[in-house]
Amino acid sequence: MTGKPEDSLIAMRTMRMAKILGENVRKTRLKRGMTLEALATEVGLAYxxxxxxxxxxxxxxxxxxxxxxxxxxxxPVSLLSRPEE
Amino acid sequence: MTGKPEDSLIAMRTMRMAKILGENVRKTRLKRGMTLEALATEVGLAYxxxxxxxxxxxxxxxxxxxxxxxxxxxxPVSLLSRPEE
Incomplete structure (x- = not known):
């Protein structure tokens, strides 16, 4: 990560929400017994x-x-809340 | 809003998060005594x-x-939570 130090800080923070979303989507999808393919199809996104x-x-x-x-x-906000929140 | 009924439903739902975000950003910005211009500049977005x-x-x-x-x-998640939450 070249560039100004705060770029990596922002990048790290930016990753935070995306990471939280990913974990929550995966956990919820598995709880619902859905495959990744089924979820992608229903949302209208590529697998x-x-x-x-x-x-x-x-x-x-x-x-x-x-x-x-x-x-x-x-x-939607539940998908963006940290699991322990 | 032409198109299938559920399009407008999805559009309505889509507006929800954007609306919640907008209200929370504005309320918090005013609480911080920031102008829209100052916030836009700090975030790196057009006014x-x-x-x-x-x-x-x-x-x-x-x-x-x-x-x-x-x-x-x-x-970030506070900006996406409904005000009364």
Whole structure:
């Protein structure tokens, strides 16, 4: 990570929400007994992109977060809350 | 809103998170005594785009939500929680 120190700080923070989202999506999906493929299809996303979201490697928009929440029948903000919260 | 009924439903739901974000950003910004211009500059967004976010008319990515939260010194998920939560 070249660039200013605070870039990596921001990058690290940026990863935080994406990581939290990924863990929550995966946990909820498995709880619902859904495959990654089924969730991707229902949300209207490519399988690979959906996998990237679960690995915390994507930067989705609020609209995508809401569509995933709707497919998992959960409140969108719950997908963005740290598990212990 | 032409198209299938559920499109408007999804559109309505999609607006929800954007609306919640906008209200929370505006309320927190005013509490911090920041101008819209100052917030836009700190986050690195155009003034007009920042105004659109506050009006709930934009569909930002998680990265943008985190940068706004960082500028307002608040947890990102708090900006996405309904005010009474």
């Amino acid at each position: 690979s992109y959906m996998g990237g979201i679960e690995r915390g490697q994507k930067n989705p928009t609020l609209d995508v977060v809401e569509r995933i929440a709707s497919a998992l029948d959960i409140e | 007009s785009y920042m105004g659109g976010i506050e009006r709930g008319q934009k569909n930002p990515t998680l990265d943008v939500v985190e940068r706004i939260a960082s500028a307002l010194d608040i947890e």
